[in-house]
Amino acid sequence: MIGTILVTALLGVGVWLLIGQAANYSRLVDAVRRAEPVWFVLSLAGVPVAYLGYALLYQVIAGAWDGPRPHLRLALRVTTGVLGASTVATAAGRLGGEYWTLRRLGHRPPHAWTRVLALNTAQWAVLAGLAWWGALSQLVGTAHSAPLGVEIAWLVAPPVCVAGGLFFTSGRRRRLAEDHGGKVRRTLASALRAVALLRQLASDRREGLRALAGGLLHWGGDLLAVWAALRAFGVTIGPGPLAVAFATGYVSTTLPLPAGGAGGVEAASTYALTLVGVPLGPALLASLVQRICTYWLPLGVALVSARSLKRLGGDLKALAQRSSA
Secondary structure (H helix, E strand, C coil): CHHHHHHHHHHHHHHHHHHHHHHCHHHHHHHHHCCCHHHHHHHHHHHHHHHHHHHHHHHHHHHHHHCCCCCHHHHHHHHHHHHHHHHHHHHHHHHHHHHHHHHHCCCCHHHHHHHHHHHHHHHHHHHHHHHHHHHHHHHCCCCCCCCHHHHHHHHHHHHHHHHHHHHHCCHHHHHHHCCCCCHHHHHHHHHHHHHHHHHHHHHCHHHHHHHHHHHHHHHHHHHHHHHHHHHHCCCCCCHHHHHHHHHHHHHHHHCCCCHHHCCHHHHHHHHHHHHCCCCHHHHHHHHHHHHHHHHHHHHHHHHHHHHHHHHHHHHHHHHHHHHHC
């Protein structure tokens, strides 16, 4: 654990130094001196908002199909553990943490894995929707902040994914979601069941709106952290370009990078902001502030809460037993 943290710090510092050289160190120092600290507080405030949104979405997914639904306080404890794991091991840590909690809620392995995929698909669907809206607002606007290719990619990809999900979970193709066959076949079946679960939630107005609210709060908190960090260094960016830049940079977190994606995430988030017209210096400094707020501080919280994981598992099992009774 300590070795991973040290590697993360070294890689992050190395990337910041390399990009900082291109941005001009003297300008960066001057920008830091002129920064407005109040915006740092607002950037940090985005973290609990994002955690609350994840907890709401987790509640809906865990409780779908008559599953046990954890109360908000328990869901927030799950959120701290799961997102804390993702700061150490990126996407792999998050998926493993989600699976661990859902298994302790009493879900059998195939059903737990289906819910893990549904939870992450729902998160990406909301983010892709925000990026789609941002790209559309830029395309029909008078000025283009992002390159045309980036805008078109975000305009095309989400509708294609939605159409594909609807196609493979309709009619006779629903049989593809049956859990049998080899490992690849069962993985495909879990993915299709996850899409089917989300379709059912979308048809339930109350649960669908609750899941949507959770997803919007989750990403809204992260977007707030970036937006406020940019404001601290004198850069104002509209919601459309911000959504496109954030989503483009966030794609890097899906790569199996070690040590929380150290280095690669910083570079991706910095240069994604430059795609929508943010100067390199403020983009680098804003990414640094965001990384501190959304990685290093949550990492400290995760390390402290790691001692209570055994109790968290026991509380989840107790909830599953009460629900089954």
